[in-house]
Amino acid sequence: MDAIIRRRSIRSYTNQPISDEIIYKLLNAAMCAPSAGNERPWHFIVVRDKKQLVKLSQTHRNASMISDAQAAIVVCADLELEIKQGMWVQDCSAATENILIEATDLGLGAVWVGVYPREDRVKYITDFFSLPKHIIPLCIISLGYPAEQVEQTERFDKSRIHIEQW
Numbered sequence: 001m002d003a004i005i006r007r008r009s010i011r012s013y014t015n016q017p018i019s020d021e022i023i024y025k026l027l028n029a030a031m032c033a034p035s036a037g038n039e040r041p042w043h044f045i046v047v048r049d050k051k052q053l054v055k056l057s058q059t060h061r062n063a064s065m066i067s068d069a070q071a072a073i074v075v076c077a078d079l080e081l082e083i084k085q086g087m088w089v090q091d092c093s094a095a096t097e098n099i100l101i102e103a104t105d106l107g108l109g110a111v112w113v114g115v116y117p118r119e120d121r122v123k124y125i126t127d128f129f130s131l132p133k134h135i136i137p138l139c140i141i142s143l144g145y146p147a148e149q150v151e152q153t154e155r156f157d158k159s160r161i162h163i164e165q166w
Contacts, residue, residue, distance in 0.1 A: 003105035006152060010109025011065040013144025018048075018070045022106055026073065026143075029102035033094035036087035042095050045074040045129060056140065059124050063113045063140065070144040073099060074115075074125060079134040089116070092138040099141050109146035115139050 027044055035041065047053055048071045056074075057066035066072050075096050077088035096112060103110040115121040115137045125137040 003101050007100055007104040008150035008152070009111040010144075010146045010148060010150060011111050011142070012146070012148040013065075013068050013070060013109055013142075014147045016070065016145040018108065018143060018145075022108070023071060023073075025106060026099050026102050029098040030073075030075070030095040033091065033098045035091035035094065036084035039081055039083040039087070039091065041077045041079070041081040041088045042092050043076045043078055043135065045076065047072045047074065055128065059113065059115065059128075059140065060118070060121055063142075065111060066113065066140060066142045068144070069142040072143060073141045074129070075099075075138045075141065076131065077136045077138060079136065088136070089138065096139055096141060103141075103143060107145065109144055109148070111142045113140040113142055 023046055027046075030042065030044060031040065033042075047056055053069055053072060054067045056072055057063050059066075075092050077092050079088065082088055100110050100112060115125055116139070122137055125131070125140075126135075129137075131137065
């Protein structure tokens with residue numbers, strides 16, 4: 001629960017590299033996510049090459065922090081693995097959230113960079129990685145050791161809770 005509460009979007013990183021062991025811990029956390037019918041439609045592209053990260057940061061104007069990241073993970077869905085039609089968005093989102101929480105727990109900073117459903121962003125990533133037609137990129141997760149502290153704020157809002165009725 002502590003990592004869930006502490007998790008914040010971190011967009012500024014140090015130059016400290018991220019080990020393979022840490023990357024695999026993040027991917028293991030992703031693959032522990034729930035999915036509809038246990039279809040697990042996800043694939044993950046790990047990017048560490050600085051030139052690739054700079055190009056990836058050009059996905060859209062809010063992706064610029066990726067150029068300073070030590071790694072990025074592109075979360076994709078494989079439509080050929082779909083059992084429950086259209087549920088891949090929830091499945092891959094759950095995997096993404098697991099990565100973000102595990103990153104916090106491991107002392108990393110991370111931010112979810114949206115791709116899907118914006119067609120221009122999907123096309124950029126699809127072309128960038130030469131993705132097959134049945135692979136849809138959901139998002140990019142920018143990763144690094146934090147070079148900034150983001151203030152922790154209370155997010156619990158009782159007014160958003162409805163018991164038994166609206």
